[in-house]
Amino acid sequence: MLKKIMSLALAAFIALTQLPAYAGAEVEIVFWHSMTEMAGESLEGLVDEFNRTVGAEKGIHVTAVYQGAYTEAVTKMNGMLSSGRPDSLPDVMQLDATGKVVYSGAEAAYTVDDLLGERPETDLSDYLPSALKNWNLNGVQLGIPFATSTTVTYYNKSVLDSFGVPAPVTLQDIGGIRAAVGDGYTVYAAVPNTPTLNNWLGQLGSDLVNCRNGSEGTADSLACIENGALETFLTVWKDLYATGALDNADASTDAFAAGQLLVMTSSSSKVAGLLGRIDGRFELGVCAYPRVNAEAANGATVSGSCLVMFDHGDERRQAAWELVSFLCGAESQVSFARATGYIPSCFSALESGAWQDFIAEYPQYEAAALQLRDTPENMLSATVGPSADFYYAIMNDVSDMLLDDLTPEETADMMAEDLGGMLEIYVKNNR
Amino acid sequence: MFAGDAGMQTVTAKKDNGKTSMARAGRLIKPYLFILPILVFAAGFVYYPFFKTFLYSFSTVNVMGEITSFTGLDNYRYLFSRREFGTAVSNTLRLTAMNVPLTMFFTLLLGRLLKEKRFLGGLFETMIAATMAVSMGSAALTFRVMLNPTVGWINSALGLGVRWYEDRNTALYGILLLTVWMGIGFNFLLFLAAFRNVDRDVTDQARLDGAGPVRVFLSVELPLVSPTLLYAVCTNTILALMTSGPIMILTRGGPSWSTTTLIYLMYTTGYGSGNYAMAACVAAVTFLLTLAFTLAGLWADGKRGDAR
């Protein structure tokens, strides 16, 4: 008896859990993405919309599949490439900086340059140059920017207003907040890492590593030692710590949303999530990434992810490009930006009425786009081979300077040795 | 190596006169047939892939995972020269040295306490065993919220000012707390089963002989559950030496390398940095270290058994 009930229940369960199989479209393509939470929901909504509109019209059906975080998707891509199963690769894939090298080495890759060779009439001028350039490796345009973000400053506008303190512009301004608000709050929490340090060095007119920050070849040494940029930054950083305004720890979104931490620098893609977390307890302010000092340039580099394509024959190649153009086009970009905080990465989106209306209502979303506009063209994000090692070595070395009271000069030497050594090994392994 | 086994063999070694050599050959092969299935899977899905990674550690490997040349011990030399390596070894050993005794102490205590079935005993049992069901990821996230210095309940309720995962002096203890907690459910159940298997007559007799409860526990019950204890010590040591999951989620090896363990180093210096050869070196070093500890444990147990 029990067995019968069990098997019936199981049969019902299986029937209920079957996914509807899609049939009818002429071209079936697969899209791998790495977006979770609100971003994932928004992205999947966009793909559904594509299937309903453009797809239905042109006989294309897209299946969007989550493949884990960026690095996990890259591991999988690597596995498929090395096991000789390029057929299992998707038609379109969302890729972040960690996947650039593996993708560019893949035979099945269908880069934007390949596309341009096939269809010279393709126009890329609508995409923001700074975002587009981020996905160019050794002169080859790999993909089209999809989720574009930059590092911005978040601050607790309610508290700063109540003490009459304006939004901070430079790191010195942040130091000044401590004196104004007293000891009841943590003013600013941060430990520099690859992109944030690179931003500050970029403002001082220096790259972090050589070969134009790794964009024109594999970097093998630091480019910020001889010009003194690293030491300048470290001096400012140490002074900031001395004011008591800097907490030598990664910013905690929890502490910020709780109103305990007043300023943090973080990806612009967090706006929507932060607003939910703050839940109206205070007003969230968003402004440009802090400048190292009054002489420094404005801005911060671009990060995020792009969409790349794989070659699975003529028909699917065309369908893949349809999807990429749709997702990176104005309407999708605005809708994705509204749901998350990523920056629309084409001019037509930024100029559209929908976006203008939206930022009029939620000014917090505007800061990132403005910053992208103001960032000097020659400021590039840093591409280094030993990415994880490099990232944590910067954090730990700078943190040790504050905790062990090293001089900026000693710290710069230590970093040149630590980080330079990692770059050399990487070059040796990949010659 | 395995003390106390010898007596069991008398059965199989029973007189076999008159049997053919075929049967004798069958008997020789028989043990291997029992082990063969597990060996096939161990070889195919663990040793074969590991052998390939092991080769990496003596080679130059590019970011695509292709071996480009043979370099001998260069990779190991580079690994040993890295400042983080020494820190990682010391963190790993410290974590293990604290984790194993703590886990053993708590789970032995809990197992012994709940041995007798009493009022509410089933409830306590279920409460403790339920922790086993929590995945590492969920556990790490729960600890992150719970121990958050600002919005976590623990610090505010107990009036603590500890910054847990944000302070280089406490982060390792925060990781320890989580890893010990993760081990409680399973080890507790094993010890519970082991204590309940102890023959009542033996403990009653000891008590009649005038031994106090502590003495009965130490000199009667503990030796009787020692096979389980050996297993628990060995496996917990192995797991502790390979700690990495909680670190990836909670501290990423920081602050200031204070929670960088060997296997975590494998991720940052290896996979995270496109350096497969380095990942292979760390994995090989960790394997040898873990193997040495395990062999030492089994050997010590064998010695103890011989002395008995």
Added chain:
Amino acid sequence: MKAQHGIRKKARLALWCAVCFCLAVPVVFPVMYAFLGSFRTAGEFSRLPPALFPDSFLNFDSYVQVFTRVPMARYFLNSLGTTALVCAVKICLSILAAYAFAFFEFRLKDLLFVVILGTMMLPADTLIITNYRTVSRMGLTNTWLGVAIVSFAGASQMFMLRQAFVQAPRALRDAAFMDGCGDMRFLWRILVPVCRPVVITLLMQAFVAQWNAYLWPLMVTDSDAMRTVQVGITMLTGAEDANYQVVLAGACAAMVPPVVLFITVRNRLTASMTRGAVSD
């Protein structure tokens, strides 16, 4: 005299309860904390001072999200299927190997034992790419068997079972063989039932480990229809700034099968040796 004895007994029971309570509550506290957290809203997580209880126990939003945002029912089925497969094969293989290590003398015994134990000492992530190649060459990607096959060798279970078998009364085997039992019959009909508590505990361990597996199931399946529960939960949350309430709701939902399993088998965990032996 007798009444006094009764009072002392009661006092001792009360003390025992108090001690157990003081130990069990901190142990289970994180689980309770996760459960309470699953009813909160995103905003509540950052409110000061931190509260233990949610504003409302009727806020099921996170659970609704867990089961509607992704096809979670399908993921549960996949998790159950792969987990059952792993548990069954893993325990059977371990029982066979443990029997050999406990009862036979053979030349490579110590070496092979350490070789099997060694599988625990290799980080799974170093094996992933090669295993992916093997499994895809076998044509097993996107199948339950493909997810399960890499976990069939259970060194931990084999080790513990060997320890349990060694402890089993020696007279059992002698008696069984006198009665004409062969190895297989003795093993499955007598030894395994006698060691039932350990076998069930190990079964639970294998269950939980596979139920909570993440990376390999993600790697070896490409399609949404083959995904497992843990992959589903990560889809609901960002890596760094997690949607705590949703993850906790997902974790609590994912805990149900293992906990139900435990409560069902709990009574079997405590069967004493003699009872186990007699019942067969």
